[in-house]
Amino acid sequence: DAGIPVLIVLNKSDLQPAFDQAWERLESYRRMGCDVLPLRLKGQTAAETEQGLIELEQRLAGKTTLVLGPSGVGKSTLVNRLVPHAKALTGEISRALNSGKHTTTSTTWYWVDETRSTALIDSPGFQEFGLNHIEPMQLAHLMPDLRATLGHCRFYNCTHLHEPGCAVRDQVMGAEDAGGASKEKSIGDNRYRIYGELFAELSARRSY
Ligand SMILES: Nc1nc2c(ncn2[C@@H]2O[C@H](COP(=O)(O)OP(=O)(O)O)[C@@H](O)[C@H]2O)c(=O)[nH]1
Ligand SMILES: [Mg+2]
Ligand SMILES: [Zn+2]
Incomplete structure (x- = not known):
């Protein structure tokens, strides 16, 4: 909604088979044009990490x-690798101090370079995104994979949740072309589930 470019980084490529499974699950994001980079910050041969x-x-x-x-x-581990003298607290330190999982307790801005042109913001995580300002009917336009099929539903005010003749739902079900051959679906089940959950959440907020 804010036009912020997204880069997905999948860390811990040393952990198998979990890494390959996670990489697989990111396929729908690659297909919608999101860049996904593999990374390994620990237990590495130097060349691979670098x-x-x-x-x-x-x-x-x-x-x-x-x-x-x-x-x-590995967010804090990443900051420590890229920012000299950052000393961002990582999980290992947390375990040593027996102080629980959430080691980063405040959001911190780090300059990566001396000229102060590149910065990283390390945060302890998030409970929720601030999506309250988004109208439910706007949501599909903000999800690139759903957006690609918009304009082809039977009803102009389709919510893509239950309407007949919905082009989004056709994609999720695995659309057939005119000859009856099945085409690869462009919207994954997981993405459609996320759409439904966010739509319900945004709609609930609006009713009180
Ligand atoms: N196996 C493995 N462990 C990693 C890797 N990168 C970070 N870790 C470990 O993952 C744990 C959590 O890292 P941390 O940076 O605190 O995660 P954060 O909560 O996202 O800031 C620490 O024990 C790190 O040493 C990696 O590439 N492979
Ligand atoms: Mg952290
Ligand atoms: Zn629709």
């Missing part, structure tokens, strides 16, 4: 980046 880090560093240069993700994925 390659991923160098590419990531290039992508972040000259920008301020908010590092978002669930606790434990």
Whole structure:
């Protein structure tokens, strides 16, 4: 909604088979044009890590980046690798101090370079995104994979939840072309589930 470019980084490529499974689940994001980078910040052979880090560093240069993700994925580890003297607290330190999982307790802005053109913001995580300002009917326009099929539903005010002749739902079910051959669906089940959940959440907020 705010036009903020997104880069998805999947860390811990050393953890198999979990990494490959997670990479697979990100397929719908790659298909909708999101860049997804693999990364390994621990337990690495130097060459492998450095390659991923160098590419990531290039992508972040000259920008301020908010590092978002669930606790434990390696956000603070990343900040420590990219920012000299950052000393962002990571999970390992937390365990040593026996102080629970959420080591980063405040949101911190770090300058990556001396000229202060590149910054990282490390945060302890998020309970929820601030989506309250979005109208439910606007939501599909903000999800690139859903947006691609908009304008082809039977009803102009289709919610894509239950209407007949819904082009979005056709994609989710696996659309057939005119000859009856099944085409690859462009909207994954998981993405459609997320749409439904967000739509319900945004609608509930509006009714009180
Ligand atoms: N196996 C593995 N562990 C990692 C990797 N990167 C970070 N970790 C570990 O994951 C744990 C959580 O990292 P942390 O940076 O605190 O995560 P945060 O909660 O996202 O800030 C720490 O024990 C890190 O050492 C990685 O590439 N592979
Ligand atoms: Mg952290
Ligand atoms: Zn529809």
